[in-house]
Amino acid sequence: AYVVAEPCINCKYTHCASVCPVDAFREGPNFLAIDPFECIDCDACVPECPVEAIYPDDELPLEWEHYIDLNDRLSEQWMDHHVRETTEAMEDADEWAEKEDKDELLVE
């Protein structure tokens, strides 16, 4: 499955969600997660993300490996929060896009 990683935090551009053919994206307060049981590995979302937050699980940078479990857990937690269209990004998304070490800011 594909996995949303740290760069998405506080950006949530949602460009990814509008191209997903199986509606695998779930929305939290400041992050999106992909439901690994719905993702069909089609690769459509990857080039859409302006901050390059999405990776196939076997190509995730090491520092973000815990996002595999996070996407699994959060997509279940947010199972009633499907996101299928591009909506407005978060306030100051463009500024957050430049920042690193956003891990601890993820709101569940």
Ligand code: F3S
């Ligand atoms: Fe996040 Fe990128 Fe989608 S910032 S909402 S993974 S387009």
